[in-house]
Amino acid sequence: PSRSTKDILLNAEKGGYAVGAFNVYNLEGVEAVISAAEAENSPAILQVHPGALKHGGVPLVACCISAAEQARVPITVHFDHGNSKVEVLEALELGFDSVMADGSHLPFEENVSYTKFLTCLARAKEMLVEAELGRLSGTEDDLTVEDYEARLTDVKQAQEFIDKTGINALAVCIGNVHGKYPSSGPNLRLDLLKELRALTLDRGVHLVLHGASGLPSDLVKECIALGVRKFNVNTEVRSAYLDALQKPHKDLVHLMASAEEAMKAVIAEKMHLFGSAGKA
Ligand code: G3H
Ligand code: 13P
Ligand code: ZN
Ligand code: NA
Numbered sequence: 001p002s003r004s005t006k007d008i009l010l011n012a013e014k015g016g017y018a019v020g021a022f023n024v025y026n027l028e029g030v031e032a033v034i035s036a037a038e039a040e041n042s043p044a045i046l047q048v049h050p051g052a053l054k055h056g057g058v059p060l061v062a063c064c065i066s067a068a069e070q071a072r073v074p075i076t077v078h079f080d081h082g083n084s085k086v087e088v089l090e091a092l093e094l095g096f097d098s099v100m101a102d103g104s105h106l107p108f109e110e111n112v113s114y115t116k117f118l119t120c121l122a123r124a125k126e127m128l129v130e131a132e133l134g135r136l137s138g139t140e141d142d143l144t145v146e147d148y149e150a151r152l153t154d155v156k157q158a159q160e161f162i163d164k165t166g167i168n169a170l171a172v173c174i175g176n177v178h179g180k181y182p183s184s185g186p187n188l189r190l191d192l193l194k195e196l197r198a199l200t201l202d203r204g205v206h207l208v209l210h211g212a213s214g215l216p217s218d219l220v221k222e223c224i225a226l227g228v229r230k231f232n233v234n235t236e237v238r239s240a241y242l243d244a245l246q247k248p249h250k251d252l253v254h255l256m257a258s259a260e261e262a263m264k265a266v267i268a269e270k271m272h273l274f275g276s277a278g279k280a
Contacts, residue, residue, distance in 0.1 A: 003068055005076040005098035005128040006168060008043045009206045012229040017275030020212075021045035021078055022267055023234035025052045026060070028241070028256055030067045032263035034075060040268050040277040043074040047232065048096075050087055053079070061094045068097075073280035078130075080232070088118055098128035100171065104135055108157060115165040123166070130230075133161050134173030136210055148175070155195045162203050169206040169230065172196050176211040179235050186215055190222060197227035206230060212270075213237075220273055233270055240266045 012019050022033045024046050037044040046064045053060065061077065068075040079091035079099040088099050101118040103111035115131040122129045134153035137143060143151070153172045162170065174189045174196075193207075200207055206229045212220070213235035220231070244262040249255035271277040 003065075003074075003076045003097045004126075005045060005078055006126070008045065008074055008076060009128070009169065009229050011043070011074075011279070012276065013206065015275075015279055016224070017279060018224045018229050018231050019043050019045060019276045020267065020270045020274050021047040021080070021208075021230055021232045022237055022270075023047050023049055023052065023080060023232070024060075024064065025238075026056065027063055028260040029237070029263060030063050032237070032260045033267055034067050034071050035260075036264045036267040036271060037073045037075060037280070038071060039264075040271045041073060041280045042271040042276040042278070043280050044267075044271070044276070045076050045078050045098075045230070047078045047080045049080045049234075050083065053091070058094065061096070065095055082118075085114070085117065089121075092121070092125075092127075098130070100130040100132070101167075102132050102171075104132040104171075104173075108161075112161060112164050115161075115167060119166045119168075128168045130169035130171055130208055131161070131165060131167045132171040132173070132210075133158050136171075136173050137177045138179055152189060152192060153196060155192070155199060158196060159199055162200070162205055167205060169208050170196070170200055171208040171210050171232075174209075176209055176215075178211045179213070181214040186219060188215075188219060188223070190226060193223065193226045193228070201227065208232065217273055224275060231270070231274055233267075236270075237263050237266050 024030050064077040076097040079096040081102045082088035101115045103114040119129045135151040174192050175187045207227050208230040209228045210232040212231035212233045240262040244259040
């Protein structure tokens with residue numbers, strides 16, 4: 001299949017389901033995503049974070065691209081959390097199929113111009129650009145109510161942002177966090193998600209939810225019903241990998257194979273939860 005993140009998300013929109021974007025770090029991670037996708041007949045997105053790219057470089061990207069090319073189901077390779085022009089331009093050179101222009105750390109106007117620069121570049125390549133508005137918190141951030149509210153995606157700003165930048169996908173901050181959720185559980189503002197959906201649907205922009213690890217199934221299903229089409233998953237897959245490494249192993253190949261199996265099981269379960277299983 002041809003590698004287009006736009007097509008993958010367009011099909012998800014038509015079918016009313018979501019697709020998992022799984023962070024990968026090495027061959028075992030890539031194999032885990034591809035083998036789960038093929039076993040579940042699901043599309044999927046292989047996602048590389050700048051930290052992982054810094055370590056794995058060209059061989060990691062080449063591994064992702066060749067695995068995606070040979071897969072029997074639609075797989076694309078996405079650059080996650082591109083924080084600077086230099087980083088994203090390098091990613092484009094390396095052959096990523098789509099990118100996240102993450103200017104969420106910048107003041108609004110600077111986020112607009114940063115993101116717009118990249119959407120203009122990407123347009124010629126028919127490539128999907130995802131951007132973020134609001135600030136995603138980490139588990140460790142102990143926020144006051146005011147700080148929590150201030151970090152949420154603002155609907156009016158989102159409208160201006162989308163109209164000015166021409167992005168294809170918007171990562172929203174509705175109380176989702178990278179890493180684990182507090183023991184009290186996630187506090188997602190589904191009312192806000194609903195408003196953002198009305199806005200983005202009109203404009204042909206897909207909704208993305210980062211921090212999908214740790215979200216209970218019923219909440220994931222509600223988010224899909226409210227229009228989320230891409231879920232980013234990192235922590236749960238990485239934990240499965242790290243747990244597998246702790247177990248005794250006959251030899252290195254056995255260790256790598258069981259780590260891969262452990263990741264594959266988590267990924268396959270997400271594909272069912274997201275509704276992408278059977279949709280390739
Ligand atoms: O954007 C996500 C990064 O890959 C970090 O994710 O919260 O699992 O460390 P993490
Ligand atoms: P989690 O680590 O919570 O799954 O978040 C992943 C993510 O958003 C990657 O961009
Ligand atoms: Zn993220
Ligand atoms: Na999370």
